[in-house]
Amino acid sequence: MVELVKFTVETGVALITVDNPPVNALSAGVPEGIAAAIERAAHDASVSAVVLIGAGRTFVAGADIKQLEEQAHGRGPGAPNIHQLLKSIEDCPKPVVVAIHGTALGGGLELAMAGHYRVASPDAQAGQPEVNLGIIPGAEGTQRLPRLVGVGAAVEMFVSGKSIRAPEAVRLGLFDKIIEGDLKAGAIAFARHVADSGGPHRRTRDRNEKLGSPESNAAILAAGREQARKTRRNMIAPLRVIDAVEAAVTLPFEEGCRREREIVEQCLAGEEARALIHAFFAERAVSKVRGISQETRTHSIRKAGVIGAGTMGGGIAMVLANAGIPVLLKETDRAALDRGMASVRKNYESSVKKGRLTAQEMEERLALIQPQLTYDGFRDADIIIEAVFENMSLKKQVFGEIDRIAKGDCVLATNTSTLDIDEIAGATSRPNMVIGIHFFSPAHVMRLVEVVRGARTDKEVIATAMALTKRLRKLGVLVGNCRGFVGNRMMLPYMREAQCLVEEGATPSQVDQALYDFGMAMGIFAVDDMGGLDLAWRVLQDTKRLTKPGERLYAMGRLGQKTGAGWYRYEDGRTPIRDPEVEALIETTAKQAGIARRSISSEEIIERCLYIMINEGARILDEGFAQRAADIDTIYITGYGFPAYRGGPMWYADTIGLQKIYERILEFQRRHGEYWTAVPLLEQLAHDGQTFAAFDAANEQAVARSRE
Ligand SMILES: NC(=O)c1ccc[n+]([C@@H]2O[C@H](COP(=O)([O-])OP(=O)(O)OC[C@H]3O[C@@H](n4cnc5c(N)ncnc54)[C@H](O)[C@@H]3O)[C@@H](O)[C@H]2O)c1
CATH class of the missing domain: 1.10.1040.50 (N-(1-d-carboxylethyl)-l-norvaline Dehydrogenase; domain 2)
Known part of the structure; x- marks a missing residue:
């Protein structure tokens, strides 16, 4: 049997390593493994402190959503109950330091909050995204997070579902320290230090000092509900999570946990959770294309050509440049080209203003887009994406032109929204290389892309287009060639x-x-x-x-x-x-x-x-x-x-x-x-x-x- 949780002792510190690739999910065997290791550490006289850490690229990134789905449909026992585990961590007579890298999400963060201390890599993130699945945190997170970060910050994290970064987590009190360099070594040193200091090593459940006063809480909870109604229109879970926070500030810890459990069960029995869990898996299923497997060959895309620098062409060029792919952007006349590039620059500048991009990154991306009025360099392109006016005879003319220029294995794509892909493909000598890649407007913002297969499109070309959408951080959905496609x-x-x-x-x-x-x-x-x-x-x-x-x-x-x-x-x-x-x-x-x-x-x-x-x-x-x-x-x-x-x-x-x-x-x-x-x-x-x-x-x- 694979060992999901490893136990070692290093210089008097018990090191408990969760090793359940790819994301160390809390699936069956993991909670039991951690509990056994905690028990062992508690009884091992040579151990003075404990470090709980994740192997691989992340700490525990969350619960197993398949199990949640089964529970929502009454088909299985659901996520393992980790309440006993959390108690055993909190009650451990030796300080438990949780060391976080990657993401501590959902059940992962709840597990971490049961430790007496949390240290993290500088780029670690933490969050409670449960509302995105129509549920609320179910492993005491609603009771511990307000105790660590305060009621207002907890409500914000629960309702938005957004993660926070390590520096913010330290500022809020969720993490105790950022470890630069080797996390394991730093966490062990930290654990030895707190063990030597003699404590007290406070249990999160006992830390009531951030729970606020009834008056301040009433205002925060009311504002949170208002916010939830506005930003999460018609949804139930974002309101219910605030009910659970209310329980945290009004009831003793154990009773608050009971209330949380009731709310989780009510959420899981509702349509909202089922629908959101469906949406979650539906989004992951789109990359599975019948007839295409891991073995299907794809064309490598190192250089792209885009034709037309209008609304869509400019956006598509940005998306390619954002993924580090050099783009030749072709127009028919100078004025249209200048207009197109000006709008690309304006979009980038707005990202810089919002702090999403540095000025240097903007310049690097702009440098990847080469505006031009000819097909110079298109011969080397691995993919050409056409985004000229929605006009069949113009599209056919353009495909005729690129057919003469493009190299043999170049993917020829059209961004048409309504025209027949097969008719466009018919204007070339290689209809097998032609495909629709239908971006949505604005292309640099919208995640959805319909990948439209023609009657003769090669499966390698389909696989290439699907892989490219992923690389562009888009969501490619394969559809057939009918008027208007699917959407x-x-x-x-x-x-x-x-x-x-x-x-x-x-x-x-x-x-x-x-x-x-x-x-x-x-x-x-x-x-x-x-x-x-x-x-x-x-x-x-x-x-x-x-x-x-x-x-x-x-x-x-x-x-x-x-x-x-x-x-x-x-x-x-x-x-x-x-x-x-x-x-x-x-x-x-x-x-x-x-x-x-x-x-x-x-x-x-x-x-x-x-x-x-x-x-x-x-x-x-x-x-x-x-x-x-x-x-x-x-x-x-x-x-x-x-x-x-x-x-x-x-x-x-x-x-x-x-x-x-x-x-x-x-x-x-x-x-x-x-x-x-x-x-x-x-x-x-x-x-x-x-x-x-x-x-x-x-x-x-x-x-x-x-x-x-
Ligand atoms: N705008 C949308 O919301 C949207 C969404 C999805 C798909 N589309 C599709 O994308 C395509 C482009 O739409 P758009 O909204 O960007 O149009 P647009 O009018 O903004 O841009 C088209 C550009 O193509 C240029 N052009 C025309 N012939 C050319 C040629 N031979 N060589 C180079 N450039 C040429 C024009 O000068 C113009 O700048 C259309 O097929 C459209 O159906 C549009």
Whole structure:
């Protein structure tokens, strides 16, 4: 059996090393191992102090989230109970010094807080990110952290879920000392020193001096709740973690721990935790591509070419430079090139201003981007990414040009949002090397990238694009070549349905408010105004889905934020203001079309906007343009402002029940016509009492079997 926890004695100090690669998670065997080692140290007369440390690249980085998932679904015992272990550490008659490097997150930090002292490497980080999974710390963290850092700082860490760095942790009292140089040697020296000093070695549970007064705490907790409601809209866990902190400041330690445990269990039994745990695993699953394995060869990317220095091209060049890849950035005319580079510089300067980048780093990155008006040097590029206007004949012309210049194994990528990858590939003599790499705007900010495989794209090219997105610190999701790919394809029926709702009697702001209250980052009309009504108009027009109000606004030149007016009007260019003129226009077009206006509930708005989107998602799955329902969820959460705590549209559909959704779709079909036809896959799953999650699981199993 592998030894997960090692015990050695060095110059009178017991060294307990957790060795559970890759991140020393507290999975079964680890807590037991630490407990046994503590017991041994306590009884070993040659030992005067204990150091608890992690092997490899980090201290204990957290709990095993698979176990949490099982617990949330009532399928397993869940995370091991470490309460007894924490008590045995705190009650150890010899001082326990926890030595932290890498990250001490979640259960890792809770373990560390049970020690009598904490020392850390200068670059170590600590945090309690549990709220990101819809739960609260469950191993007494809510009771110990306020005792170490004070109530205000603890609330901030719990609600934000963000990690803090070692110097900040020392300032707050979470860490006692930073060890420069060798952490183990420094920790042993520190342990010997505290043992020699004779103590007292205080248990964290007894340290009540930072717990504040009832008056100051009332204000801090109220402000924390206010903050949680604002920054973690609609979420439960960030409020519940404050309840646990309240228990820490009002109840004795043991009772506070009991309260914490109750809250954890309530959170784990709720939809929010299940959805967030799903989102967590969904995001990790996207890198698994069927037919591609670790053995699949990838092309190495040492140099890139980007064509077009507009909104997207400039951002893409930045993303490449940020990863240290030299970029040739080509434009057609000097003015556009200068504009493009000026905006790249401006974006970098804003990062420097925010302290995210040093001035020197900015200059280094800018130096990696070479603006030019020719294809000079493109022959050596390992990848060329095209980001010119969204126009098929222009794209074909550009691909014809690069086909003549690029070396044989150069990956030829397009950033198109709507055009046919195969048609673009057809303009080259090597369609197998062509792929879509669809960045989202602004490219240097948005994590999501849709990697679009064409009919003839080589699997090595797909593997290369997926690996590149990772290297660029993006989240690449593989999708198929259909109009709008996955994200935008589902957006269109959603957008159209919202427009139908306003014709029938709602207002754009009422629809947007309902969507915002549901949890979307923005309402759909505000999104349309931001993207530009001309964009949506073109696609809706092509697919014969244009509504009268959309058509009229477009004809009036109300194209959204860029013209100061669209579905809303804008005074500062960004903040939507309700516009009676638009509402009157909608009433007129509805009247002309003979649509009887009525009052429409928020519930109907949510059902119609989301169910039409879910139906389209089912169609995408059925047609094989997404590998998994969970991929669609990841796309919507990371690229379209869908609330993660609802798990993404497909997961949300599962929580509502596919049978119910199917029935509602039939009802909408009766009322609104053929446009609302349930997709066969949805109908089938509803009929079988199934879920999209089960559909994904069955597919994974089938793929695994075919591999055997
Ligand atoms: N803007 C978005 O939100 C967004 C998001 C994802 C994808 N896209 C896609 O990215 C592509 C570019 O969009 P954008 O918003 O950056 O457009 P843009 O109009 O901002 O930039 C296009 C640039 O390409 C340049 N250009 C045109 N022909 C060229 C040529 N032959 N050689 C070199 N440069 C040339 C133009 O001068 C212009 O600067 C489009 O395919 C678009 O659909 C856009």
